[in-house]
Every structure is written in C-alpha cells, then in structure tokens.
Amino acid sequence: MLRDSASADGGGDTAARPTAEAADWTVVDDEVVRFTSELIRLDTTNRGGGDGRERPAAEYIAERLGEAGLDPVILESAPGRANVVVRVSGSNPAAPGLLVHGHLDVVPADPAQWTVHPFSGEVRDGLVWGRGAIDMKNADATMVALARSWARTGRRPRRDLVFAFTADEEGTGGYGAEWLAREHAALFEGCTEGISESGAYTFHTHAERGAPVRLYPIGAGERGSAWLTLTATGRAGHGAKPNHDNAVGALAAAVARIQAHQWPVRLTPVTRAAITEIAAAVGIKVDLDAPDFDPERDLDTLLERLGPAANLLRPTVRNSTNPTMLEAGYKVNVIPETATAGVDGRVLPGAEDEFRATLDRLTGPRVEWDYHHRSVPLMAPVESPTYAAMRSALLAHDPDAHVVPVCLSGGTDAKQFSALGISGYGFTPLRLPPELNYAALFHGVDERVPVDALRFGARVMDRFLTTVES
Structure with missing residues (x-):
C-alpha cells in the first residue's frame, strides 16, 4: 500500500x-x-x-x-x-x-x-x-x-x-x-x-424568451462503447463473371442497413432527470410521465424547444451505430473471399440486449459481427450526497448557474x-x-x-x- x-x-x-x-x-x-x-x-x-x-x-x-x-x-x-x-x-x-x-x-x-x-x-x-x-x-x-x-x-x-x-x-x-x-x-x-x-463546465444557452442561462452539466452516466468488426465471407472469383455469393455486396448491404437504422428512444433515469432539469432552467414545463407524451413522437420536438442545450441530450437518448471502416479486395477484377467493416457503436445503460439483437437482425445471415472493443455503460445516482456536494460547490462560486445531470455520449x-x-x-x-x-x-x-x-x-x-x- x-x-x-x-x-x-x-x-x-x-x-x-x-x-x-x-x-x-x-x-x-x-x-x-x-x-x-x-x-x-x-x-x-x-x-x-x-x-x-x-x-x-x-x-x-x-x-x-x-x-x-x-x-x-x-x-x-x-x-x-x-x-x-x-x-x-x-x-x-x-x-x-x-x-x-x-x-x-x-x-x-x-x-x-x-x-x-x-x-x-x-x-x-x-x-x-x-x-x-x-x-x-x-x-x-x-x-x-x-x-x-x-x-x-x-x-x-x-x-x-x-x-x-x-x-x-x-x-x-x-x-x-x-x-x-x-x-x-x-x-x-x-x-x-x-x-x-x-463535466461541470459552463454550457451557455438561453431561456425560451432569450435570457442567457448558464448550465453546468455533471456527468452521471456514460454510454458503453461497442466497437464492432463485421465480416462477410463469400466465393472468390473473376470480376467479369456472375457471382451471387459476393462478400463485398453482402457486407455493403449490411453496412447500409446499419447506417439507415433509426434506433428507438430509450430514456434512462439520468437522461430523464437531465431533460426535466434543463427544461426548468430554460423556462419550459415538461412532464415526461404525462399520458399524452410519446417519446418516439414528441421527444425531438421537445429537444428543439430546448435550443442549444439539446446538444447535451441528443447523443444519449438512443443507442447509435456509425460505420467507420471498410476493407476488401486487392484488385478491381478479382472478387475477394472476405470483406470487413468497422462500426462505432454506443450503448445506453440497460440497452445491451436490445443492441445485440438489433445487430443480429441488421447484419443478417451473410455477415458475422463481433466486438473489437467493448466497455460497459454506466449510471451513477443523482440523489447521492456526492452529487449534492458537487452541485453545492459549483453554486458557491457561480450562484446564478443551473447544475444539471447528463449522460455522456462517449466514455x-x-x-x-x-x-x-x-x-x-x-x-x-x-x-x-x-x-x-x-x-x-x-x-x-x-x-x-x-x-x-x-x-x-x-x-x-x-x-x-x-x-x-x-
């Protein structure tokens, strides 16, 4: 020790x-x-x-x-x-x-x-x-x-x-x-x-009527990292001949499906608290539990009303998958046997099973996927004495600010x-x-x-x- x-x-x-x-x-x-x-x-x-x-x-x-x-x-x-x-x-x-x-x-x-x-x-x-x-x-x-x-x-x-x-x-x-x-x-x-x-840096935004507002977002959660490798295997052959077992084509189709996929809204407790407290800071009344509030239908409109502060929230209301790398072949007239892609995935707390099931569906039977690097999503309580002490310390030195919890988009x-x-x-x-x-x-x-x-x-x-x- x-x-x-x-x-x-x-x-x-x-x-x-x-x-x-x-x-x-x-x-x-x-x-x-x-x-x-x-x-x-x-x-x-x-x-x-x-x-x-x-x-x-x-x-x-x-x-x-x-x-x-x-x-x-x-x-x-x-x-x-x-x-x-x-x-x-x-x-x-x-x-x-x-x-x-x-x-x-x-x-x-x-x-x-x-x-x-x-x-x-x-x-x-x-x-x-x-x-x-x-x-x-x-x-x-x-x-x-x-x-x-x-x-x-x-x-x-x-x-x-x-x-x-x-x-x-x-x-x-x-x-x-x-x-x-x-x-x-x-x-x-x-x-x-x-x-x-x-966390705990000044985020400048404004109230709905234009008055300046200073937020201090404290990180109380993180999306997990899911860096993926996709691999398609097919039949190698001459580029001039028909080939219905083309690894490049299978991989490209899977990557296109991943890129086009719209992940559903998933509001974690931290993000629910963030939306509620940011809305209050900018003077907007929000009730996420109201019977007529449908996150899939209404959340994007609500975020637009929050102005610049929505940038603290948009990356963390859904899982995400962004294709980032492609690799296949060595000559234009040769169909390769394998093709690979890299995808940067990010996973919300509690959404890991949904993420895996969705990737299985999007990649389909022709493409295998695995984690190149994986880290767990996190969530910390915003009712803790430690969070209260962070909030108190910030307000002691900037009394007119608003301290809010957020989930970090990265890690x-x-x-x-x-x-x-x-x-x-x-x-x-x-x-x-x-x-x-x-x-x-x-x-x-x-x-x-x-x-x-x-x-x-x-x-x-x-x-x-x-x-x-x-």
Missing part, C-alpha cells in the same frame, strides 16, 4: 471542517496555470495500438507531489506506459474513499493546423494553449496544485482520496486504468465513488474503475466564456483553456474535495 500523505491530527467528526477560504490561493493560482503549461510541453501523444509514452508526464507529476512530502508511485504497464497513484488520507477514516482520476495521454495534433505549436503550452491572451489544455492536463494540474496546497497548509479532505493519473485513456485503457484495476486493485481499496473528466476511465465497484461522475469544473466552444476543443485544433477558468476550477474542486461527505 501507499504511505498516507497526511498525519492523523484528530479525525472523524471531531476534526475541524476544512474550508476553501483557508487555501493559499496566490500559490495555487500560479501553480495550476504553470503545471498545465508544463504538462502540455511534455508530448504524451497516444497514437493507438500501443504507440504512446506517458512516462515524462508521470515523472513530472510524481516529482511535484514528492516535493510536497507525498509518496506517489509510478506504475508502468509496458515500457513508457506509466501511471501515477497517490493516496491522501482524510479527516474521517470511517468514510469511504473517493477516487480522483485524470489521464496523462493526449490525441495526436498536427502543428501545421494550429495557431501555436500544440506542445508549446504557451500562455497568451489569458489562455493556456496546447494539446491537453482541456483534455485533460488542466485537470491533472488542478489535482497536483491542490494536493500541494493541502500539504503546505495542513488542510485535509474529509474522505480518503486516491489520485490516479493514468495512461492510455485515449486508447482502450489497456495500459492504464484497465491494467491498474486488474493488477493493482489494492491501491483503490475503500473507494466507492470516483470523479474525472467531461472515460470511469468504465475501467467500475470493475472495482466504483461509481463514476464527470466533474472537472471550469467557468468558460460564451465564445469558447468547449465541445469543439476536445480533440480539436487550437485546444486552449482560459487562465480564469483554471483558477475557478481549482476553487470549486477544492471546496468539493474538502467538504464532500460519504
């Missing part, structure tokens, strides 16, 4: 409740910006297929934590594929632990397309620029800056925290969270919940840690200006984050982590 990073100075309910006001914010404000910039300069590009190297960032984080008297461990799943884990003891040892995790790898970036070099970490015009500024070296920097602040000031979280900085989230997690959960489960002993990326490392019984939330707070399109910055060109957003996020995260109860 890791050595606890804070000494026992009371504990339990008798310990003084830490407050955000006690933090040394001058130092934190500097460090969260500097650490974000310096982490960006460390190229940890993950090209997939095992081609990645997180070790430089892992060493950087371990050194910063070590300077504060903490005892992080670096764990390599393969040469260069490094993870960092450290435990910070809380003031209430009876409370369950909380996992706070962020990934160290980033997706590729072509410098020729960027305004600044993607691995410069340049601070310009009140923004930190570079690959990972949003996804998610900003959050890694926040975790490190807060851990160092607590060590300096003697403040402590209420619950034991396990900070995990992972490899390979932009791949399959096989070198990172999946490997940690399988090979080093003891490091996460006692953790029942976790927080990570893709995070929370899926891997769910194998340990850890439920996950998307909570990486940032207050963003209306002109900055948060969603477009993920994996996009000119990724950047405002300095003010980093400092806001550190304050919200500090309040949450030092007050959240079990």
